[in-house]
Amino acid sequence: MTLLQARNLRYRRQKTVILDDISLSFHQGELTALLGINGAGKSTLLRLLLGLMPPDEGNIFLQNKPLKAISRKTIARHIAYVPQEHKAIFPYTVEEVVSLGRLPYIAFGQNLSLSDKQAVKQALDYLNIASLSARPYTELSGGERQSVLLARALAQGASILVLDEPETGLDFGQQLRLAVLLQRLADEGYCIVATTHDPLRARQIFSRAILLQQGRIIADGAPKSVLTRSAIEALYNIDENIALSWESVE
Numbered sequence: 349m350t351l352l353q354a355r356n357l358r359y360r361r362q363k364t365v366i367l368d369d370i371s372l373s374f375h376q377g378e379l380t381a382l383l384g385i386n387g388a389g390k391s392t393l394l395r396l397l398l399g400l401m402p403p404d405e406g407n408i409f410l411q412n413k414p415l416k417a418i419s420r421k422t423i424a425r426h427i428a429y430v431p432q433e434h435k436a437i438f439p440y441t442v443e444e445v446v447s448l449g450r451l452p453y454i455a456f457g458q459n460l461s462l463s464d465k466q467a468v469k470q471a472l473d474y475l476n477i478a479s480l481s482a483r484p485y486t487e488l489s490g491g492e493r494q495s496v497l498l499a500r501a502l503a504q505g506a507s508i509l510v511l512d513e514p515e516t517g518l519d520f521g522q523q524l525r526l527a528v529l530l531q532r533l534a535d536e537g538y539c540i541v542a543t544t545h546d547p548l549r550a551r552q553i554f555s556r557a558i559l560l561q562q563g564r565i566i567a568d569g570a571p572k573s574v575l576t577r578s579a580i581e582a583l584y585n586i587d588e589n590i591a592l593s594w595e596s597v598e
């Protein structure tokens with residue numbers, strides 16, 4: 349089932365075209381990696397898909413409804429964003445940060461309902477971080493913060509998860525655990541779109557890879573057919589003399 353669709357998106361800043369003629373559909377149960385060099389337009393595309401800014405041309409549809417006709421609160425019930433890092437100035441507890449995921453369901457000035465509290469508890473349990481509930485978010489490690497932000501996204505009850513370079517700052521073991529978690533969420537039906545700078549890992553973990561170059565899609569499909577050795581070398585401008593471990597890449 350198609351959950352989110354972009355049709356002929358174009359985005360400019362002054363005279364520079366940042367995204368050009370982007371058409372994409374994202375489906376239930378799909379784990380999509382968005383790859384491209386620094387400045388290719390990945391974050392800009394995510395911001396458009398999240399409805400944080402409008403495209404100059406084209407349209408985005410959330411379950412066949414134009415995104416621009418949907419309120420922010422309703423969008424937030426369908427699409428959750430996991431930023432690369434979240435700088436907390438005030439030392440909210442982990443439970444309070446995860447509870448923020450319930451804001452789209454709460455009227456102004458109201459407290460969390462029983463079902464909101466249950467959703468928060470479920471998300472904390474799912475991410476295995478219930479033991480951190482009372483800890484100040486500001487005192488957590490990078491990996492723990494990542495788990496809290498994922499829990500907040502799950503508490504939001506959205507079926508589409510958008511993640512900006514989720515593996516950044518995680519140690520090797522945490523990266524593997526994150527990969528397993530994302531695969532499990534996709535198996536459960538979540539539609540997941542994540543930017544990444546790791547094409548070798550993307551080949552192993554994701555079910556789909558989209559390559560962006562200078563604001564255009566240059567490839568879209570199964571990671572093993574899109575992320576070939578020659579495609580990776582061309583995308584990242586890698587000299588073939590650079591010694592890299594390509595054993596597993598044809």
Ligand SMILES: Nc1ncnc2c1ncn2[C@@H]1O[C@H](COP(=O)(O)OP(=O)(O)OP(=O)(O)O)[C@@H](O)[C@H]1O
Nearest residue numbers: 361362364366384385386387388389390391392393
């Ligand atoms: N508000 C803006 N004004 C001018 N240029 C912008 C603006 N936002 C983004 N850009 C430019 O658009 C291009 C794409 O930026 P974007 O952040 O989407 O790239 P990216 O692929 O996410 O890069 P990275 O991998 O470094 O995060 C860059 O050249 C950037 O300088």
